[in-house]
Amino acid sequence: MRNKNSLGSSNWLENFFLTRGVSRNKLKQYIFVYVSILPIFCIYLVLRIFPIVSNFVYSFFRAEIGNPTAHFVGFQNFIDLFRDQLFLLSLKNTTIFALFVTFFSVIISLGVALLLSRKTKYGPFMETIYFLPVITPMVPVAVVWKWIYDPTYGLLNYILSFFNIDSVAWLVYPKTALIAIIIMSIWKVVGYNMIILLVGIRDIPEIYLEAAQIDGATRTQVLHRIIMPLLRPIMLFVFVISTINSYNVFTQVFIMTTGSQGAPAGAVRTLVYDIYENGFRYFKTGYAASEAIILFLIILALTVLQFRVSKEED
Amino acid sequence: MNKDKMTVGRIISVALLFLGALIMILPFLWMLSTSLKPTSQILNWPPKLIPETFTLQHYFTVFQTVPFGRFYINSICMATLSTLAILLTSVLAGYVFAKFNFPGKNFLFMAILATAMVPFETYMIPLYLSMVKFHWVNTFMGLVAPYLVMSYGIFFMRQNIKATIPNELMDAARIDGLGEFGIFYKVVLPLMTGSAGALAIFAFMQTWAAFIWPLIITSSKELWTTELGLGMFQFRFSVDMGPINAGSIISIFPVLLVFLFFRRNIMSSMTLSGMKD
Numbered sequence: 001m002r003n004k005n006s007l008g009s010s011n012w013l014e015n016f017f018l019t020r021g022v023s024r025n026k027l028k029q030y031i032f033v034y035v036s037i038l039p040i041f042c043i044y045l046v047l048r049i050f051p052i053v054s055n056f057v058y059s060f061f062r063a064e065i066g067n068p069t070a071h072f073v074g075f076q077n078f079i080d081l082f083r084d085q086l087f088l089l090s091l092k093n094t095t096i097f098a099l100f101v102t103f104f105s106v107i108i109s110l111g112v113a114l115l116l117s118r119k120t121k122y123g124p125f126m127e128t129i130y131f132l133p134v135i136t137p138m139v140p141v142a143v144v145w146k147w148i149y150d151p152t153y154g155l156l157n158y159i160l161s162f163f164n165i166d167s168v169a170w171l172v173y174p175k176t177a178l179i180a181i182i183i184m185s186i187w188k189v190v191g192y193n194m195i196i197l198l199v200g201i202r203d204i205p206e207i208y209l210e211a212a213q214i215d216g217a218t219r220t221q222v223l224h225r226i227i228m229p230l231l232r233p234i235m236l237f238v239f240v241i242s243t244i245n246s247y248n249v250f251t252q253v254f255i256m257t258t259g260s261q262g263a264p265a266g267a268v269r270t271l272v273y274d275i276y277e278n279g280f281r282y283f284k285t286g287y288a289a290s291e292a293i294i295l296f297l298i299i300l301a302l303t304v305l306q307f308r309v310s311k312e313e314d
Numbered sequence: 315m316n317k318d319k320m321t322v323g324r325i326i327s328v329a330l331l332f333l334g335a336l337i338m339i340l341p342f343l344w345m346l347s348t349s350l351k352p353t354s355q356i357l358n359w360p361p362k363l364i365p366e367t368f369t370l371q372h373y374f375t376v377f378q379t380v381p382f383g384r385f386y387i388n389s390i391c392m393a394t395l396s397t398l399a400i401l402l403t404s405v406l407a408g409y410v411f412a413k414f415n416f417p418g419k420n421f422l423f424m425a426i427l428a429t430a431m432v433p434f435e436t437y438m439i440p441l442y443l444s445m446v447k448f449h450w451v452n453t454f455m456g457l458v459a460p461y462l463v464m465s466y467g468i469f470f471m472r473q474n475i476k477a478t479i480p481n482e483l484m485d486a487a488r489i490d491g492l493g494e495f496g497i498f499y500k501v502v503l504p505l506m507t508g509s510a511g512a513l514a515i516f517a518f519m520q521t522w523a524a525f526i527w528p529l530i531i532t533s534s535k536e537l538w539t540t541e542l543g544l545g546m547f548q549f550r551f552s553v554d555m556g557p558i559n560a561g562s563i564i565s566i567f568p569v570l571l572v573f574l575f576f577r578r579n580i581m582s583s584m585t586l587s588g589m590k591d
Binding site: 036131 | 327328330331334335337338339340341342344345348356357359360361403406407409410414416422425426429431432433435436437438439440441442443444459460462463488493494495498519522523525526529530541542544545548549555558559561562563565566569570573574577580581582
């Protein structure tokens with residue numbers, strides 16, 4: 001492997017490698033690799049890895065202004081969290097939000113995906129329509145939904161008036177506000193789940209479906225015995241991704257419910273909202289960091305669950 | 315009998331499909347309609363989807379009473395810089411991880427991928443404190459910093475480069491005397507423009523939609539993005555629905571335009587990523 005031409009090189013670093021059986025070609029490649037990858041890794045260190053690690057450290061401290069590691073308090077932040085009514089409320093709200101949004105959006109998406117899996121003229125057009133809310137940024141979407149939910153002039157109350165339902169100030173009361181935000185969020189993610197499921201359904205080999213038809217299976221039987229079992233891993237993926245994304249809910253809550261009361265508390269308190277408020281309004285860095293750890297652990301558990309189950313499937 | 319039932323079921327389900335599509339599109343139509351109505355008609359009861367008279371007044375108001383033009387420029391600069399940085403780092407790192415073996419490769423790759431599993435919201439506080447140390451709070455650099463790299467982008471480019479670029483091609487270029495950087499620039503880059511384009515669209519849309527970080531890191535209006543400006547503006551002018559909806563239309567316009575042009579690309583690349591805002 002040793003390259004004879006290079007023996008006369010005066011570069012000690014080059015010699016170091018060359019005398020250890022690394023060819024000149026390989027050396028050039030290493031130089032390219034490290035010159036490329038190390039700056040990128042440094043960006044990761046500063047912008048991702050260091051903050052992620054710091055967050056763990058901060059969660060064990062009580063901060064002072066300008067010093068996040070002022071007093072070591074052990075697990076005290078976590079103990080306090082589980083006595084904090086606002087945190088418990090956020091955890092409850094976020095969990096309800098995540099479960100409802102995930103469950104209903106996946107059910108609706110599955111229905112839409114099954115209907116669109118057949119080749120039709122309107123298929124691609126429908127896919128685009130259902131996908132529109134997904135690519136639209138959250139703020140304008142939240143703004144228009146807030147307007148739709150408006151108690152006096154809102155479109156929703158107008159539509160409901162046809163069914164003799166009295167006007168509701170949707171975004172003012174915690175219960176209706178949570179429902180309103182769940183509905184809006186389902187609307188936002190249905191198209192996303194639909195596309196993933198649609199890809200999954202179309203990947204099912206045509207032969208299976210044809211064979212079932214020849215054997216005289218009804219459409220319901222094909223759905224239950226062939227499509228659904230084969231779709232299981234993708235369904236699981238969609239469930240987990242949707243739950244993870246839902247746990248991070250913030251923007252629509254901030255836009256739609258904080259202004260309606262004018263109060264900082266808001267009608268719907270979610271985990272990220274609580275982290276934001278503790279971290280950036282009250283500057284309780286360590287406390288907010290420990291909340292972030294709880295959120296991280298929930299998401300980690302979901303991710304691990306997905307890996308476990310998808311491995312078993314294989 | 316059975317056949318009949320199925321067609322009836324089919325008709326009902328297709329009707330539901332179209333009803334669903336109507337619900338999907340209605341908020342957009344309502345947004346557009348409100349933005350084009352004169353103020354006097356906006357609060358009319360019953361509400362009408364098609365305005366009696368059309369006006370572009372609110373679109374002018376948005377730019378006159380709010381520095382919306384400034385927000386727009388900020389968003390474009392932020393999203394463009396972020397897209398370029400994500401493209402460069404993703405293609406380069408993707409290439410390195412796809413085509414080279416070197417000490418520390420697995421460690422570096424796993425470290426980068428692992429960060430993708432941690433949601434941004436869980437480490438934004440330490441990141442903010444780092445920005446305080448760098449004196450990047452309320453600066454453009456601070457605004458754009460978290461959006462310079464994307465783990466999914468690296469992963470995506472790695473998969474694509476593995477699939478499209480044969481090792482023989484690189485060896486041939488080496489024999490022809492091209493250096494490693496030359497191979498990347500002259501051989502790899504031109505072959506990867508397709509998937510890099512898909513990634514660029516995805517990166518641009520993701521940064522454009524950013525909300526919580528701009529909310530935290532900026533304190534002066536001069537740095538607000540379209541999303542943040544719109545979000546803040548709607549609190550203050552909560553009765554003035556015309557300009558707010560006009561602002562919404564303006565803010566989704568570039569995204570919709572890009573989407574309608576690159577529909578296929580976007581839908582397939584977003585489904586693989588498992589992330590969205």
